[in-house]
Structure formats: structure tokens, C-alpha cells
Amino acid sequence: MIGRPRYVAHVPFTAVDLEAAKHFARALTRSVTFLPDVDPGNASLSEEDDSAVQYRLFCDRELDDGRRCTLRADHDVPCTAGRRR
Template sequence: MAERYVVHVAFTAPDPDAARQFGRTLARTLDRLPQVDAAEATVSAEDDQGVQSRLFCDRLLGGGRRCVLRAEHEVPCASVEVVR
């Protein structure tokens, strides 16, 4: 089994909410690649990388499905079937 790694890419955003939105967009785009696990994506401030915010709920819903909504959403979980 291949080892897992994390890529740290700095970007600018006006506030933490915008940073999380950009992070979700980037993660969903990269999730098309089989090596990427977007469900584990997090974002942090450049000067405080030890404090990371999850971008997606990722709650296991059964049947091999996970919630694809943003972390801490207030509506019922939603899923899509991931085939890799």
C-alpha cells in the first residue's frame, strides 16, 4: 500500500470563511484524481498550521457512502457514491 502525504499550498483569502470555501473548491477539483482523498482536506492559517479546520463533514452514512457537505453543516447529511 502506498504511503499518504500532505501538500501544503499557501493562498490568500479575506477571512477564514472564504479560505474554507476556496479550500473546498480546490479539494473537490483535485478529488477527480484517484490519489487524492478530499474528504480529509483541512485549512489553517499560515502562521498557525497546527490548528486545522476540516472542510467536509465526511460522516460515514453506510453502504460505503460519506457526507459530502461542508463541515458543521446544519441540514441533514447528503452523500454521493464514490467509485474509484
């Protein structure tokens, strides 16, 4: 095996709808990005009983300078490597 194994933490929570759940999950993800081993670009959300359907939280497209877009997955402005939203 090359590198260290990757893991996913499953933390159930309630929300009024999918958009509210995405907002909470993005905030939760951003709150732990100070940890060097967290990969926010690959963070996703699923309903508790349907983990096969996952919603990406962040865009994570590669930009011309090699950095990654840090905006939410469904953003409608140009990609940027600025603050995660």
C-alpha cells in the same frame, strides 16, 4: 508499511477571512477529486503560521449505506453522499 505512504500538499493563498479561505479550499479540493488518490474527506485548512490548528473542510461522516457525507464540515442539513458543497 501497509499500503502507500500519504502526503499533504501545502499551497499558501490569501483570503479576506476564514470563511472565504474555507470556500476557496473546498473549491480547490473538489477540483482535484477526479484523481483517484485524493482523499477529500480528510482535507483541512490552517493558517500559514499556525498549522497546529486545522479546520476540516468536509463532514465525511459515515452513512448507513457505508458511503461518506460529502457536505461541508459545518453543514446544518442532514448528511448526504451527494455532490460536495
